[in-house]
Amino acid sequence: MEQGPIVTVLHSGSVPGADLMAPVASRAEVRYTEASGLADAVRGAEVLFVYDFLTRAIPDAWHAADRLRWLHMGSTGVDPVMFPELRASEVVVTNTRGVFDAPIAEYVLGQILGFAKDLTGSVRLQQQHEWRHRESERIAGSSALIVGTGSIGRAIARLLRAAGMTVRAVGRQARATDPDFGTVATDLYAELPTADYVIAVAPLTPQTREMFDAKAFAAMKPHARFVNVGRGELVVTDDLVAALSTGSIAAAALDVVDPEPLPAQHPLWDLPNVRITPHNSGDFIGWRTEIVTTFTENFDNWIAGRPLDSVVDKELGYVPS
Incomplete structure (x- = not known):
């Protein structure tokens, strides 16, 4: 049986519900990690879902991202991951456009x-x-x-x-x-x-x-x-x-x-x-469910070889309108 891709989910102590991630877990090995374990968890992974979108941990773990092809931010803003090494790489970056x-x-x-x-x-x-x-x-x-x-x-x-x-x-x-x-x-x-x-x-x-x-x-x-x-x-x-x-x-x-x-x-x-207010203008009841759903729907595109939604222009730093 062919082994599925590895998907790493970066979180800050609260992980997406197993039911929400089921569409991914049925077709991939899913690794959950906090910032301290990111380097180990991203090694060999093709996909990184940044559920902890306020993180500043990715640049320090970037050396271990040896197979990464796609990084998805669980937010609209992508500035935490717009560091030079990622911009220069072939990794595709997407965001959670539209939810907020x-x-x-x-x-x-x-x-x-x-x-x-x-x-x-x-x-x-x-x-x-x-x-x-x-x-x-x-x-x-x-x-x-x-x-x-x-x-x-x-x-x-x-x-x-x-x-x-x-x-x-x-x-x-x-x-x-x-x-x-x-x-x-x-x-x-x-x-x-x-x-x-x-x-x-x-x-x-x-x-x-x-x-x-x-x-x-x-x-x-x-x-x-x-x-x-x-x-x-x-x-x-x-x-x-x-x-x-x-x-x-x-x-x-x-x-x-x-x-x-x-x-x-x-x-x-x-x-x-x-x-x-404490950076919560978009945080309606149920928003965490919505950001996971946005990722799983885009994962369907990725697995099927279709174009990804909400692809960030890494030179501009956002999804062009």
Whole structure:
């Protein structure tokens, strides 16, 4: 009987359910490992499923990946594995494109509504047992700039348009008539002054790292709100703190930060115009099942010799739209 391929699953203590992995286990030898055992577990493997997608262990174990042909990330972002040796290799990289699009879009809309309706202020007044009438903002007619034009950015654009907001985007290629974004521009600094809400959802690449710096925040409207659901490293954190502290921008909602986790004594925690969530904007109930299902469906393609879904351009660092 012909021996099946070896599939290594990198996890952080919690492994995918056996029932979910059954379509793979019936046709391959599956090795489960945490970071400390990755070098041994990946030796001889043709497939690596990075279920622990926050790992930084792969570069140190790369020397042992002697037969690897395909690496699948259990996330949309692939920056943890975009190191030079992998980029230069023939290993195909795929990601979990699509699973987190709608949940993250809902998170962004929720944060925008929270700002416009001052829900944080309402909670504070309730805790103080204070009945104080106030007026709130409309989001219909306000403007959003989405920085990053991948599938998550598109889902955000569609939801914000449905809520009556006007939407533009900044991406790598300019487009005058895009079905979701309307207009896609390439000059970030020219677009920032037009927006009431700026949503960062770009992938982390050498070109996007620290794109939101003091110059970018100075270009925004003083009443603008900044929402980051991309990567913390898109932002120069000290510049963001300064902009929020001085009133250069009005507020920020941060699902990702740099550094992450955010240290307990970091000044971002105590700024009254900041909302922080622990990198969970896409983590809906059942998301772990969905990322395993995405891998097993792509494994079907791999076994059958069909093209893989969601193949990452390793030069760009993301799946081209």
